[in-house]
Every structure is written in C-alpha cells, then in structure tokens.
Amino acid sequence: MAAGVQSNPFASSRKSGNRLKNNLFTGLVWTVGICTIIFIIGLLFLILEKGMPKLSIDFLLGLPDEIMEGGGIGPALFNSFYVLIISLVISVPLGMAAGIYLSEFAPDNKFIGFLRVCVEGLASVPSIIFGLFGIVLFVEAFDVGLTIIGGAVSLAFLNLPVLTRVTEEAIRAVPQEMKHASFALGGTHLQTIRRVLIPVALNGIITGICLVAGRAFGESAVIILTAGVTTSGVMWDFNLLSPGETLAVHLWYVQSEAIVPDAVEIAEKSAAVLVFIVLMINLLFRIPLWLNARKTR
Incomplete structure (x- = not known):
C-alpha cells in the first residue's frame, strides 16, 4: 500500500x-x-x-435683482447658513437625546418597537411632507406666514428622525464590555453615557450630523413651502420673521421663474457655490472625527 x-x-x-x-x-x-x-x-x-x-465677491455678497443682470446671492447665502444653524441647534440635542433614550433607557416592549418603526418611517418620508406640516403649523395655526423660523423648525423636524436613528445605532454599536467596565469602576449611568458611550460612538453621531447638515443646506421643498422664495432685501437680516429664501431655493427660482438675462450664468454660479459649501460642511465635520481618533490612539 x-x-x-x-x-x-x-x-x-x-x-x-x-x-x-x-x-x-x-x-x-x-x-x-x-x-x-x-x-x-x-x-x-x-x-x-x-x-x-465666474465667481466674485460682488456676486457672493450682492443683492439679487429681478430684472437687471448682474445680481448676487448675498441674502440667500446668508439665509442658508442662518436656517441651517437654527435647525441644527434644535434638532441635534433633541435627536441625540431621543437616540440615547431608545438605546439606554427605553424598555424592550411592543410600544417601543412600534415607536422605532415610526421613527424609521419618518426618516424616509419625502421632505415635501414636512413642508406641508410646516404650512399647517406656522402659516395656518400660528399665522406667522413664510418666515425663517418656520423654515428652520421644519428642517429640524426633517432631521430629527435621522439623528435619532443614527444616535441609537451608534450607541448600540459600542461594545458592552466598555459599558460594564465603567459600571465596575463605580461610574453612574449618566457618567457612563457622557464619558464612555458618547466618546466611543462620536464617529457615527458626527457622521449623521454631517449628513443631515448637508441635506438641510441643499433642501428646497421645505423652504419653499415654509420660508418662501423671497428675501427681505437686507444682507444681514437676523429677524426670524423675515422671508427665508435660501441658496437652493434661489437656484430653483432662477432656473424656473426668473426673467433676468443672465439667469443661466447665475444658476451655474449658484450651483457651484452650493456644491462647494456642502463639500466644506462635510470636511468641517470631519475635523472632530480626526481629533477624536488622535485622542483614542
């Protein structure tokens, strides 16, 4: 053999x-x-x-013109940042709090399961639905008209489901051993959340904030329905009850409704500014991730 x-x-x-x-x-x-x-x-x-x-300082800071060529995007650009900041100030704390509650405190029952399904459903609802909700709330119920505050709060409602789900999943992805080690060292639940869970889950949370910030900056349907398609005509208008046309809405208006001779050129420059700023927003939100990665090495 x-x-x-x-x-x-x-x-x-x-x-x-x-x-x-x-x-x-x-x-x-x-x-x-x-x-x-x-x-x-x-x-x-x-x-x-x-x-x-084709960009210039006069275009970025100038006032738009309805008839003559050479108008700028100053008020619309300012409103874009103003509405974005207000919406994030409202939605980020609420979304993080809701996500932490669902991951750490909510009981495991049918009602919480149904609530998660509702949050996931709202995260995929078209933005125009939140615009219609904003009309009912601010234009009809509160009778404040098309305003910056109406657009900002409606955008915050749009961002809330996404931030809630992202925060919950990021917290749940933290290894349980780290949580148990914090408890074993005498840490309270609040201390564990603040000093262990959130720092470890920070990458996922900031990624979610980055996504909703870029989406909110380029959103047009919600703004058209709740903040309008005009500005107050003032460059630095902090009045929350002023009309709140943003850069994305201005781009849509120039492409579809404007009668100015240089509408195509304005649209091209506005699109370039919009894309560039969205890229910069993503880069800006990456900085905390890099700093956090260096601390955890």
Whole structure:
C-alpha cells in the first residue's frame, strides 16, 4: 500500500472554481467602485468648472435683482447658513437625546418597537411632507406666514428622525464590555453615557450630523413651502420673521421663474457655490472625527 494521501481531483477543481469566483467578484466590485468614483468626480468637476471661475465677491455678497443682470446671492447665502444653524441647534440635542433614550433607557416592549418603526418611517418620508406640516403649523395655526423660523423648525423636524436613528445605532454599536467596565469602576449611568458611550460612538453621531447638515443646506421643498422664495432685501437680516429664501431655493427660482438675462450664468454660479459649501460642511465635520481618533490612539 503506497504511503501518503492521494489528492482528490474534485476538491482541487472546487478550490480552483471558488478562487475564480472570488477573483471575478473582486474585479466586479473594483470596477463598480472605480466607475462610481469617476462618475462622482466628473459630476463635481462639471458643476464646479462651470461656475467657480465666474465667481466674485460682488456676486457672493450682492443683492439679487429681478430684472437687471448682474445680481448676487448675498441674502440667500446668508439665509442658508442662518436656517441651517437654527435647525441644527434644535434638532441635534433633541435627536441625540431621543437616540440615547431608545438605546439606554427605553424598555424592550411592543410600544417601543412600534415607536422605532415610526421613527424609521419618518426618516424616509419625502421632505415635501414636512413642508406641508410646516404650512399647517406656522402659516395656518400660528399665522406667522413664510418666515425663517418656520423654515428652520421644519428642517429640524426633517432631521430629527435621522439623528435619532443614527444616535441609537451608534450607541448600540459600542461594545458592552466598555459599558460594564465603567459600571465596575463605580461610574453612574449618566457618567457612563457622557464619558464612555458618547466618546466611543462620536464617529457615527458626527457622521449623521454631517449628513443631515448637508441635506438641510441643499433642501428646497421645505423652504419653499415654509420660508418662501423671497428675501427681505437686507444682507444681514437676523429677524426670524423675515422671508427665508435660501441658496437652493434661489437656484430653483432662477432656473424656473426668473426673467433676468443672465439667469443661466447665475444658476451655474449658484450651483457651484452650493456644491462647494456642502463639500466644506462635510470636511468641517470631519475635523472632530480626526481629533477624536488622535485622542483614542
């Protein structure tokens, strides 16, 4: 009887087949990923290349004009930041608090399960629904008209479900060993949340805030219905009851309703500014992630 074990031809062919499938799948993933990245870079380059070279300080800080060419986007750009900041000030604390409650304090029963389903459903509801809710609340019930505060609060309602779910999932992703170790060292539940859970889950939470901030800055449907398509005509208008046209709304208006001769050029420059600022918002929110990563090393 010959020493050793004879090789199985069926096992060898199975291994070679699995290796071929793995290589094909890896190649497919690389191809799709590279094509997607090229498409995104090409789209960004197309938008920025058309508008960025034409930008000027007069355009960024100037007042819009309904008839004559050469108008700017100053008030609309200011309103975009103003509405964004107000909406984040409202939605971030409430969304984080709701997410922490659902992950740490809420009982595991059918009502909480139904509540989670409702939050997930609201996170996928079209933004125009929140705009209609804003009309009912601010225009009809409170009778304040189309205002900055109406648009900001409606955007906060739009962001709340997303922030709640992101916070809950980020807190739940923290290893239970870290939580138990904090309790074993004598930490209270509040101290554990503040000093262990939130710092570890900070990457996921800030990523969620970054997503809703970019979405809110480029949102138009909610603003059109709750803040209007005009500005007060003042560059730095902090009055919460003033009309609140934002840059995204101004871009839509110029493309669809405006009669100025240079409407196409204004739209190209406004689109470039909008995309550039959204990119900068994403970069700005990455800074805390980098700082947090350096602290945890």
